[in-house]
Amino acid sequence: MDSTSADASASVETSTTTNHPMAPHNDIEAFHQVLRSSRRILALCGAGLSASSGLPTFRGAGGFWRNYDATQLATVRAFKMDAGIVWLFYSYRRHLALKAEPNMGHRALAALARRNMDFLCLTQNVDNLSQRAEHPSSQLKSLHGSLYDIKCSNESCDWIQRGNFDDPFCAALAPASVDMPNGEPLPLLDPYHRVKHIGEDEIPKCPQCKKGIQRPGVVWFGEDLDANMMMDISAWMRAEPIDLMFVIGTSAQVYPAASYIDKARKRGARIVTINPEAEDEAEMYKIKPGDFAFGRDAAECLPILLEPVIGKPDEDGEFGMP
Ligand SMILES: [Zn+2]
Known part of the structure; x- marks a missing residue:
C-alpha cells in the first residue's frame, strides 16, 4: 500500500x-x-x-513524588546523594504494587x-x-528489572536477590508502608511533612561484598x-x-x-x-x-x-x- x-x-x-x-x-x-x-x-x-x-505512572504532569521530579529520583546520582529518600520512593511503590491487583x-x-x-x-x-x-x-x-529484586550498590559486585517482598523493606522505611484510614493522604506524600533523614547505616548492607548497601533492582536512567x-x-x-x-x-x-x-x-x-x-x-x-x-x-x-x-x-x- x-x-x-x-x-x-x-x-x-x-x-x-x-x-x-x-x-x-x-x-x-x-x-x-x-x-x-x-x-x-x-x-x-x-x-x-x-x-x-x-498505580501512578510518575510521568508527565503527575510525575512528582513529594516535591521531587520522580525521574530525578531514578538515578545512581540521586542514590549516592541521598539513598534514604530514593529508598522511601521505591518502598512506597513496593507497598502500592503489593496492594494492587493485576x-x-x-x-x-x-x-x-x-x-x-x-x-x-x-x-x-x-x-x-x-x-x-x-x-x-x-x-x-x-x-x-523489578521493584522486588534487590541489588548491591557497589558497581563491582554482582549480588542480586530476587523476589524480596518484605514490606516494609527494613525498619527505617516503615513510613512508606503505612495504610491510612478512610483514604486519608499518606503524610509521606505531603512535601510539607518533614521526613526523618534515613542514613546509609539504616539500610541493609550487601551480604556478599559487605561494602555496598542494598538498592532496588530496577534499571535507573543512564544505566544499561x-x-x-x-x-x-x-x-x-x-x-x-x-x-x-x-x-x-x-x-x-x-x-x-x-x-x-x-x-x-x-x-x-x-x-x-x-x-x-x-x-x-x-x-x-x-x-x-x-x-x-x-x-x-x-x-x-x-x-x-x-x-x-x-x-x-x-x-x-x-x-x-x-
Ligand atoms: Zn555487594
Whole structure:
C-alpha cells in the first residue's frame, strides 16, 4: 500500500460509506482477522498497562513524588546523594504494587502467552503485576528489572536477590508502608511533612561484598539494561519474521523501546497501539498503513481485541487454561 498516514486517518470517516481498500485503524473486526493469522507476536508494555490497577505512572504532569521530579529520583546520582529518600520512593511503590491487583489487561496478555508459545512480551513495568497474572516467565522480559529484586550498590559486585517482598523493606522505611484510614493522604506524600533523614547505616548492607548497601533492582536512567536479556530479545526478533507487535500503555520514547518498534516493522510486523492517547490528532502520524490504534485503556481493550484467541473471561475474570 502506498497510502500515507494522512490517508489512513481519513479512511476512518469514509470507510462506512465508500469501499476503501484499507480497514480503519480502529476496526475491531479487521484486527481480529489479522490476529487470527498472526503467529509470532511481540508486545511492548508500559505504565499505562498498570494504570487501571491504580498505580501512578510518575510521568508527565503527575510525575512528582513529594516535591521531587520522580525521574530525578531514578538515578545512581540521586542514590549516592541521598539513598534514604530514593529508598522511601521505591518502598512506597513496593507497598502500592503489593496492594494492587493485576487487571484484565495483564490477564489477557498472560492468557495469550499460555495459548501461543510464539508470543513474547517485553514490559517496562517493575510492578510484578504481569507475573502475578501468571504470565509464563519464559515469555516475559522485564526490561527495567523489578521493584522486588534487590541489588548491591557497589558497581563491582554482582549480588542480586530476587523476589524480596518484605514490606516494609527494613525498619527505617516503615513510613512508606503505612495504610491510612478512610483514604486519608499518606503524610509521606505531603512535601510539607518533614521526613526523618534515613542514613546509609539504616539500610541493609550487601551480604556478599559487605561494602555496598542494598538498592532496588530496577534499571535507573543512564544505566544499561541486562545484557543477556537484550541478547535473548535480539535473537527472538531475528529468528523469523514477526507478524504483529502490540505497543501498550507507553509512548515508547525511551531507548530501546522505540528501536524495537522499528525493528519489528522491518521484520514485517503490523503495529497495534493501545493507549488512551493513541487516536489523538498529534499521534495519528505514527499509524502506518496496515497498523491499528485503539485510544482506550488497555484493561478494557485487550480482552476484546484478544478474544478470538483467548476466549471470554469467566465470572471471576479468569481466562482459564487452554
Ligand atoms: Zn555487594
